Amino acid sequence: MLIPVLAFRLAAPVVPPLLETPISGSDKVGIAAFAPLPKQFGEKDRQKLAVAVRVLVDGSQEYGRRSVYELTNGGAIEAALLPDGVTIRFVVPKESLSNGLSLMEGLLRRPVVDPVTLGRALERIQRREPGYWAAALRPLRNDLRAVKPDDARALLVRIFQPDRTVIAAAGGFDTGQAQKLWAARTADWKTTPAPRYPDITPTPEPTDNPSGVTTVELRGKAIPLADSELSKTWLAMIALGVGKGGSLFRDVRQVEGWSYRQEAILWPDPAGLVPRLVAATAPAEDQAGKAEALRAALLKAVSNWSEGDRQRALTIARITLFDGLPLGPLWLSNGPPGAREEDRALLDAYWYAKSTKRWDPNRLMGTMVDVSLDDLKAAAVSLLTTSRPIVLPGR
Amino acid sequence: MSHTNTPNDPKTLRPMTLPLLALALTQLPAIQQPPRLRTILPNGATVLVEKVPGARTVWTRLFLSSRGAPDTPANHGQRHLLEHLVAVGQDGRIDERLEREGALLSAQTQRDAIEIDVDAPSDRLDLALNALGEMLRLRPLTQDEINREAGIILQEGALQEVPTRLSSAAWKVAYGDAGLDAYGDVAAIRNATPAAVAALHRRLCAGPNLVIVVAGDVDLDKATAAASAIVRTAPKVDAKFSSRPEGKGGVKDDAVGFGEARAVPVSAYSETKTMATLAAAYAIASDIEGAFVTYTPSGRPGLVLLGRAGENSGLGAQIDKADAAALYPRGRSIVDRWLRGQMGDPGASASLRGLLLAQSVDYSPDRMREAINAMRYPDFAAAVAAFKGPKAVAVTGW
Numbered sequence: 057m058l059i060p061v062l063a064f065r066l067a068a069p070v071v072p073p074l075l076e077t078p079i080s081g082s083d084k085v086g087i088a089a090f091a092p093l094p095k096q097f098g099e100k101d102r103q104k105l106a107v108a109v110r111v112l113v114d115g116s117q118e119y120g121r122r123s124v125y126e127l128t129n130g131g132a133i134e135a136a137l138l139p140d141g142v143t144i145r146f147v148v149p150k151e152s153l154s155n156g157l158s159l160m161e162g163l164l165r166r167p168v169v170d171p172v173t174l175g176r177a178l179e180r181i182q183r184r185e186p187g188y189w190a191a192a193l194r195p196l197r198n199d200l201r202a203v204k205p206d207d208a209r210a211l212l213v214r215i216f217q218p219d220r221t222v223i224a225a226a227g228g229f230d231t232g233q234a235q236k237l238w239a240a241r242t243a244d245w246k247t248t249p250a251p252r253y254p255d256i257t258p259t260p261e262p263t264d265n266p267s268g269v270t271t272v273e274l275r276g277k278a279i280p281l282a283d284s285e286l287s288k289t290w291l292a293m294i295a296l297g298v299g300k301g302g303s304l305f306r307d308v309r310q311v312e313g314w315s316y317r318q319e320a321i322l323w324p325d326p327a328g329l330v331p332r333l334v335a336a337t338a339p340a341e342d343q344a345g346k347a348e349a350l351r352a353a354l355l356k357a358v359s360n361w362s363e364g365d366r367q368r369a370l371t372i373a374r375i376t377l378f379d380g381l382p383l384g385p386l387w388l389s390n391g392p393p394g395a396r397e398e399d400r401a402l403l404d405a406y407w408y409a410k411s412t413k414r415w416d417p418n419r420l421m422g423t424m425v426d427v428s429l430d431d432l433k434a435a436a437v438s439l440l441t442t443s444r445p446i447v448l449p450g451r
Numbered sequence: 452m453s454h455t456n457t458p459n460d461p462k463t464l465r466p467m468t469l470p471l472l473a474l475a476l477t478q479l480p481a482i483q484q485p486p487r488l489r490t491i492l493p494n495g496a497t498v499l500v501e502k503v504p505g506a507r508t509v510w511t512r513l514f515l516s517s518r519g520a521p522d523t524p525a526n527h528g529q530r531h532l533l534e535h536l537v538a539v540g541q542d543g544r545i546d547e548r549l550e551r552e553g554a555l556l557s558a559q560t561q562r563d564a565i566e567i568d569v570d571a572p573s574d575r576l577d578l579a580l581n582a583l584g585e586m587l588r589l590r591p592l593t594q595d596e597i598n599r600e601a602g603i604i605l606q607e608g609a610l611q612e613v614p615t616r617l618s619s620a621a622w623k624v625a626y627g628d629a630g631l632d633a634y635g636d637v638a639a640i641r642n643a644t645p646a647a648v649a650a651l652h653r654r655l656c657a658g659p660n661l662v663i664v665v666a667g668d669v670d671l672d673k674a675t676a677a678a679s680a681i682v683r684t685a686p687k688v689d690a691k692f693s694s695r696p697e698g699k700g701g702v703k704d705d706a707v708g709f710g711e712a713r714a715v716p717v718s719a720y721s722e723t724k725t726m727a728t729l730a731a732a733y734a735i736a737s738d739i740e741g742a743f744v745t746y747t748p749s750g751r752p753g754l755v756l757l758g759r760a761g762e763n764s765g766l767g768a769q770i771d772k773a774d775a776a777a778l779y780p781r782g783r784s785i786v787d788r789w790l791r792g793q794m795g796d797p798g799a800s801a802s803l804r805g806l807l808l809a810q811s812v813d814y815s816p817d818r819m820r821e822a823i824n825a826m827r828y829p830d831f832a833a834a835v836a837a838f839k840g841p842k843a844v845a846v847t848g849w
Binding site for chain 2 (some may be wrong): 130176179180187188189268269299300301305306309310313314315316317336337338339364365367368371372374375379381383450
């Protein structure tokens with residue numbers, strides 16, 4: 057009797073969670089979803105999924121491009137494949153909460169996957185849509201010339217499983233309102249079995265940067281979102297390279313002069329958030345030693361940090377966490393989340409999916425203020441000394 | 452100091468202070484201030500303050516107009532260099548000081564002006580204005596500092612996005628040396644000396660070239676007085692913008708830009724024809740996946756550019772089959788939405804107003820609104836045709 061019961065369980069409908077953040081006074085509702093990648097997910101599937109995800113911006117079977125334009129009041133659907141999952145976000149007027157949730161449900165369950173939308177998706181990838189900096193941060197190649205609609209559809213179904221996908225709404229609505237609407241729309245959503253033999257092709261380590269710029273990087277180890285040390289690393293990353301008062305700008309760019317843009321980033325990863333200190337530079341000869349030079353310059357800068365550096369980091373943390381200034385270090389989708397309702401919704405969905413805890417800026421900030429200058433310096437030194445040096449020449 | 456009103460902008464009219472009226476108003480609980488106040492100082496500097504009730508941020512902008520300091524092949528990019536050199540403040544650590552207080556500084560150079568922005572918590576207008584004041588004083592520079600900054604500008608070039616690259620190429624076709632980009636030429640930048648940079652700074656910081664815009668939950672009179680104090684001692688000089696000839700069409704097929712663009716030379720931002728061209732560009736772009744539109748409002752001849760990145764963009768073919776009649780309602784709607792979006796965001800609105808004031812004290816976004824309202828189908832159809840005709844600039848990059 058065990059097998060039939062198990063089969064019944066697999067086929068039973070599962071209502072994916074919807075997290076609510078009502079925002080008093082807001083006249084919009086941001087709606088976002090995050091679906092983590094399966095544990096076994098190979099490079100061939102990743103390349104196909106990168107294309108498939110781009111069809112989501114064309115809407116669902118019920119809401120085409122024109123309807124999306126009208127529903128979002130001239131906005132657009134943002135969909136991205138991150139290293140650890142797929143994100144979708146958009147914003148609607150608060151009066152359109154119900155239709156907005158219908159759009160999200162359609163995107164997750166009934167996207168428009170056909171040769172036309174896939175053709176457009178391939179074009180978007182070919183045009184390097186994210187821009188030089190975003191492309192430089194993720195120097196992946198995508199050699200696909202075509203993706204079959206069936207393959208793309210199957211991949212999206214595999215990713216958007218109701219028991220793994222987290223949806224969030226933030227903005228002008230009452231508590232319980234969005235959850236009720238969502239439950240009604242997804243009551244019949246069932247999980248589907250995972251493929252018996254999934255693609256496990258490993259993703260090759262990049263050897264160059266197809267964005268055309270050379271990236272010089274120090275990359276740390278992933279920190280789980282629930283790790284108590286995260287807040288200390290977060291603050292150290294701000295002190296190192298968020299804002300132009302950070303050491304990357306002040307002590308590397310303005311002293312060394314070999315990079316125009318440089319940032320400290322907490323990068324999404326299946327294992328948590330990866331600290332990355334990245335400087336972009338024009339391709340030139342003899343750049344292999346730049347990462348060690350970066351490490352030496354930053355270690356020297358950290359040794360000179362004062363209470364002022366700690367205060368600056370705390371202020372930047374406050375204005376990013378509470379005022380939503382999109383400065384970083386957290387990088388989701390195509391950049392740091394900002395103050396928009398859809399950004400807040402994405403943070404909610406992402407954080408919960410990765411930690412089973414609600415996004416709580418108060419808790420994060422509360423632990424940051426307890427970090428002393430000595431602790432901050434120690435965290436930065438530890439980060440710098442254990443980071444892996446990576447130089448990817450621009451092509 | 453003299454308060455002046457923009458004749459075509461009733462929102463800037465200040466209450467009359469007739470004695471009887473003043474007496475009557477004392478019976479009211481409070482005198483409501485107008486939303487915006489423009490002030491022109493005796494030295495020609497302009498201060499504009501806009502009230503944004505309830506705002507938690509105060510947005511401040513300083514513009515150094517390029518009036519009297521045109522970019523030429525010999526000095527191309529030295530304004531950009533100057534922007535880099537002043538934006539770090541007197542001690543090179545202004546960002547650190549501002550960020551500690553929750554304020555952020557950014558700067559950019561455009562053809563018509565250098566813009567320096569400081570966004571601060573709403574109760575720190577003093578902090579923001581002091582920072583802008585630092586930009587008006589140039590610290591002693593060494594040749595080494597200039598050389599290092601020139602190297603950083605070279606690095607900046609490596610990160611230029613496709614729209615910027617294609618736009619530079621299109622401007623060069625349309626206007627030649629009268630349309631040089633704001634980024635500059637690295638060789639000309641490297642030729643800069645401390646004396647040349649100091650002289651340029653003096654020219655740009657003359658009274659008539661200075662504009663400060665403040666937007667936030669501030670008292671108009673107090674904020675105007677505080678902003679005026681920063682720019683009132685600048686010398687008054689006579690200077691004019693260099694003339695820019697009418698743009699011409701042409702082709703460049705070897706631009707550095709990885710894509711394709713069509714651009715139409717336009718006259719002043721306040722012309723109906725210009726807004727119709729912008730509406731046409733937006734409407735055509737809305738039918739082309741990933742297309743972008745660039746236009747910087749200017750009182751001088753400019754360029755509305757429609758572009759697309761990619762190896763085989765197919766942009767030209769799609770433009771050539773654009774149907775003006777079908778696109779007209781959408782074009783109107785999008786350009787209207789674009790302007791409303793700009794004006795609805797206090798920071799963006801302050802930037803747009805400041806950029807226009809840096810060109811003339813009479814310029815304002817309201818003229819764009821009027822030009823959009825005046826647009827009719829024949830204007831739009833002519834604009835769509837212009838993207839297809841010989842007066843357009845066609846640029847292709849690799």
